[in-house]
Amino acid sequence: METIIQTTNLTKFYGKNRGISDVNITVRKGDIFGFLGPNGAGKSTTIRTLLDFIRPTGGSATIFGLDCQKESLAIRRRVGYIPAEANLYGHMTGWKYLEYLGGIRGRYDPESAHKYAERFGIRLDRRMREYSSGMRQKVIIIQALMSDPDLVIMDEPTKGLDPLVQQTFMDVIREEAARGKTIFMSSHVLSEVEKVCNRVAIIRNGLIVAEEDMESLKRKSGKVIEVKFRGAKPEPFIVAGAGNVAKLDGYYKMTATGDIRSVLRDLAAFDVEDVNIHPMTLDDIFMQYYAAGGK
Ligand SMILES: Nc1ncnc2c1ncn2[C@@H]1O[C@H](COP(=O)(O)OP(=O)(O)OP(=O)(O)O)[C@@H](O)[C@H]1O
Ligand SMILES: [Mg+2]
Structure with a gap:
């Protein structure tokens, strides 16, 4: 199976503070990969390093076989991203926000944005600052999916979503994976990871303590x-x-x-x-x- 994300001893120290150390994970095409760990474990650090928002202090990583640091622009064109904390443009309407982000990326499909908005039951004609946090999260999910990315990297994507919307989200994720897309998501919602992910890694204090197929993890446990x-x-x-x-x-x-x-x-x-x-x-x-x- 084709490798989509590969990290090799990926390490990030913030000064003397360990963010992550010697992280080795492999994500393959079509995986729904769950990245689990408690607060401060290193999930966001890993994700931000993969997308070259921060530089590693050691090791390396590739996405689609491209170097995460040297070829980050080429990578980002093919990746949808849900950040843990999004930079929101409060004065823009949902539509304007999507259009704006789509313009930057150059692969914006209004049709597709519309389709997801309908799916998640959100009106896009309101200003971002007027949305509730769950509604805002829906718009952020839509921006990650609307340009038909080959890989979606999500940092706690279901944060703030009610159970019904979480269900819709999981359905959508499964459909994306069935179309050959790859999903990498961090989460605290264990039941969700258990239902939707075929592979998981558990990170603790910046170190990977397990990486396994969901089935074998359960069997062994x-x-x-x-x-x-x-x-x-x-x-x-x-x-x-x-x-x-x-x-x-x-x-x-x-x-x-x-x-x-x-x-x-x-x-x-x-x-x-x-x-x-x-x-x-x-x-x-x-x-x-x-x-x-x-x-
Ligand atoms: N900008 C920073 N400066 C210094 N230390 C940082 C910085 N960002 C993260 N850290 C440290 O790196 C470690 C990992 O943090 P990280 O944000 O990656 O955790 P996380 O798994 O995403 O946690 P959470 O579930 O709370 O989002 C923590 O010890 C944190 O204090
Ligand atoms: Mg985090």
Whole structure:
């Protein structure tokens, strides 16, 4: 599969402060790639370096095989971008704003802008400063998609969108990917990433701690087991391959990655009133990666 984004030991220090260090990720054509991490992890730093808004202090990156620093203009012509914080021209109407940005990029298709506006249910004849934050975010999403980019890089694109619009957004993203477009998005909304992304990377304190296909990440991550005892919790309470026992609503909750037969065998030795076993969700996995706390 064709490689769209490739970073090689990409590093950015802000003075002595680590933004990101030795980031290696590969995004392939047609991927919906989720970039996850807590506040201050380095998501925006990575994205801004890819688009040459800031310069790396080490390593390199390519998009479409072009160098992100030396050939950034050629890259930007083919990339749609949703920044974490957009520079808004409050006095312009939505239309004017799109026209203005389209003029700069030279690949503006009013027809397409109109189509997305309809899809997201937003009128474009109002001034940017009069929109609610969710409405503004819709306009920003439209500007990223309207010029039919080969790659869309989005820094927390669903910020401020209500659940219904988030759903529309995910539908649109899936359709774009099905047409061979590539999507790279940072997010805090784990359920959304879990639903829509086929591949994810998790960044923490500027370091990539996981990069995997969504399916294999889930498969490898084991089961969540919730046990309720008839009496008090037996001591010692040890279940094969399980760690981190926490109490929640009368149930003892743990995650187990070992052989499920050993887990069942160990559980059978206790006076168990009820047990739930289910696969870890991305939420559970994410929490496991961050159990030690954010930065
Ligand atoms: N302009 C800057 N000057 C100094 N340090 C910065 C600057 N921008 C970011 N950093 C630092 O780099 C690290 C990564 O920040 P970054 O904005 O990339 O995180 P993020 O993952 O996008 O977080 P969030 O989820 O809050 O948007 C943080 O420690 C932050 O303090
Ligand atoms: Mg950010």
